[in-house]
Amino acid sequence: MTALHRLTANRAAVCAFAIVFLVTALAFLGPLCNPNDIETLDWAHVAAAPGRIGAHWFGTDRLGRDLYARTLEGIRVSLAVGLVASAISLVVGIAYGAVAGYLGGRADQFMMRFIEVLSGLPLIFFIIFLTVVFGRSPYLLFLAIGAVGWLTMARIVRGQTLSIRQREFIEAAVASGAGPARIIVRHVVPNLLGPVIVYATLTVPQIILFESFLSFLGLGVQEPHASLGTLIAEGAGEMESAPWILLVPGGFLACLLLCLNILGDGLRDALDVGGEI
Amino acid sequence: MTILAIDDLRVHFDRRRTRLHAVRGVSLEVAAAECVGIVGESGSGKTQMFMAAMGLLAPGAEAAGSVRFEGTELLGAKAAALNRVRGSRLAMVFQDPMTSLTPHLTVGSQLSEVLVTHAGVSWPSAESGALRMLERVRVPEARRRLRQYPHELSGGLRQRVMIGMALLCDPALLIADEPTTALDVTVQSQVMDLLRSMRREIGMAVVLISHDLGVVAGLADRIVVMYAGRIVESGTAGDILERALHPYTAALLQCVPNLHGPRLHRMPSLPGQPPDPGTDAPGCAFAPRCAHVTQRCKAERPSLQIGPSAHAVACHYPLPA
Numbered sequence: 001m002t003a004l005h006r007l008t009a010n011r012a013a014v015c016a017f018a019i020v021f022l023v024t025a026l027a028f029l030g031p032l033c034n035p036n037d038i039e040t041l042d043w044a045h046v047a048a049a050p051g052r053i054g055a056h057w058f059g060t061d062r063l064g065r066d067l068y069a070r071t072l073e074g075i076r077v078s079l080a081v082g083l084v085a086s087a088i089s090l091v092v093g094i095a096y097g098a099v100a101g102y103l104g105g106r107a108d109q110f111m112m113r114f115i116e117v118l119s120g121l122p123l124i125f126f127i128i129f130l131t132v133v134f135g136r137s138p139y140l141l142f143l144a145i146g147a148v149g150w151l152t153m154a155r156i157v158r159g160q161t162l163s164i165r166q167r168e169f170i171e172a173a174v175a176s177g178a179g180p181a182r183i184i185v186r187h188v189v190p191n192l193l194g195p196v197i198v199y200a201t202l203t204v205p206q207i208i209l210f211e212s213f214l215s216f217l218g219l220g221v222q223e224p225h226a227s228l229g230t231l232i233a234e235g236a237g238e239m240e241s242a243p244w245i246l247l248v249p250g251g252f253l254a255c256l257l258l259c260l261n262i263l264g265d266g267l268r269d270a271l272d273v274g275g276e277i
Numbered sequence: 278m279t280i281l282a283i284d285d286l287r288v289h290f291d292r293r294r295t296r297l298h299a300v301r302g303v304s305l306e307v308a309a310a311e312c313v314g315i316v317g318e319s320g321s322g323k324t325q326m327f328m329a330a331m332g333l334l335a336p337g338a339e340a341a342g343s344v345r346f347e348g349t350e351l352l353g354a355k356a357a358a359l360n361r362v363r364g365s366r367l368a369m370v371f372q373d374p375m376t377s378l379t380p381h382l383t384v385g386s387q388l389s390e391v392l393v394t395h396a397g398v399s400w401p402s403a404e405s406g407a408l409r410m411l412e413r414v415r416v417p418e419a420r421r422r423l424r425q426y427p428h429e430l431s432g433g434l435r436q437r438v439m440i441g442m443a444l445l446c447d448p449a450l451l452i453a454d455e456p457t458t459a460l461d462v463t464v465q466s467q468v469m470d471l472l473r474s475m476r477r478e479i480g481m482a483v484v485l486i487s488h489d490l491g492v493v494a495g496l497a498d499r500i501v502v503m504y505a506g507r508i509v510e511s512g513t514a515g516d517i518l519e520r521a522l523h524p525y526t527a528a529l530l531q532c533v534p535n536l537h538g539p540r541l542h543r544m545p546s547l548p549g550q551p552p553d554p555g556t557d558a559p560g561c562a563f564a565p566r567c568a569h570v571t572q573r574c575k576a577e578r579p580s581l582q583i584g585p586s587a588h589a590v591a592c593h594y595p596l597p598a
Contacts, residue, residue: 104336105336167376168371168373168376168377169376169377169378169379169380171333171371171377172369172371172377172378172379172439173379174332174333174363175331175333175363175364175368175369175371176363176364176368176390176391176394176442176443177359177360177361177362177363177364177365177391177394177395178360178364178390178394179356179357179360179394180356182390182394186379186382186390187379187382190381190382191379191380191381
């Protein structure tokens, strides 16, 4: 049975994938069927509950902004941060980990100590520092989170590379005169993809959660733009009077995280790398 | 003309407390277009000797001495210099074809990679070179095999692919490390036939490493018998197979099953174990297992004495030829 068969036989993973797909489609296509934008203030309907006012499907927040439009924007931003930051950590982590693992010896020791030093730095301080120096921008957020996310990826990749390096086909490739760069790119990295894909899938929700946490603290996306985290932060203030301002973005966040995690677990089982992560 | 000259090669592994000696001072020359069989049990150092030559020693291993290939010193050479030789002039076929091919690359792309690396050709023309080579090593339906992955091929086919990969750049020397050990007996003889005919076709020298004298006998011009990291006897195939001088060689020969001889109830075997690679006793390494051992054997190590017709033996009391 191929990995794809095993994945499609996993009903929970298929459902999770469908939900992630639907939410993503909603986030990108949803604005087409609702005229509200994210910043227009509707003073006539401040903090309106969902369904009360025809035009505001998810209600409005305490400034009268349409919650439907803002939530979809929040999902788009959160997904983008999750995907871009994961991609950065994926690329950097694979390159760094594969080189460290393949070279081994002193180079490996040095590269891994460097990672340990970096992971010892307090992440929040690092990001506050960056926002103070460079100002708040979504690109900075991508970079800052990606810059931290690659550490674990590099460790996983290095560990896998160490075991692949012992395999005979690597010895055969060396014997055929291939240089280290070609061996890493052609013979080592493709063999890492199983565990790496699984880890990356599980990184996306972590990063979304982390971005929400940063936004909740006010370090993330800036008004009037919204991420799920800023929306939740806003909603938390109105929890008693207008709970939907919290529940709508919170529900989407919880649902996305759950589904991405289930999907990651499903991929791990399907690609049979259970013992390795 | 000598193409490979190994001079006093020593390979040892440093463990936490002990030093394990895999090769203890071996000198060996291989002439162009010659086939040399290297025979010995597991741990006799036959493989490590050529791993050192290829720069493939495991981390922690150290080699001393000299290995010159076509006039270039290989020991301690930079990886870039080794890579110009490895896979082009000096090629190696490994024991286990099941694990020596990269699983996620097609056969064609692995063969092409060698040509791209060494011959500097483009990928498309490398692919046609790969196809021609698969046909030369008699892989049936070569065009289809090119697109297949290693797991879709049988063991014998994979070893043909490995041999083809080694021969892509017309090497001057092919090192075949137990090329048939992992294969069925019927496939073994096909692979040996292939090696024999490719050797004739290309005119390369072959070093055939095996623990099986029977395998070596069919192909080798010269046979070198190793024991515990040293050469104990070397000579022409005829010398070794018919006029063995060393008791170890004689014992090995007795272990080759013979279809035409009398039926035996037990396969003959050599009692005892080879010496611990961590120790370095003064006498002959084979003394504890030798039927003709004397006090002198335990005290004094015999050196390799070259007799008439280059038949050399390291024994104080060689058997009557």
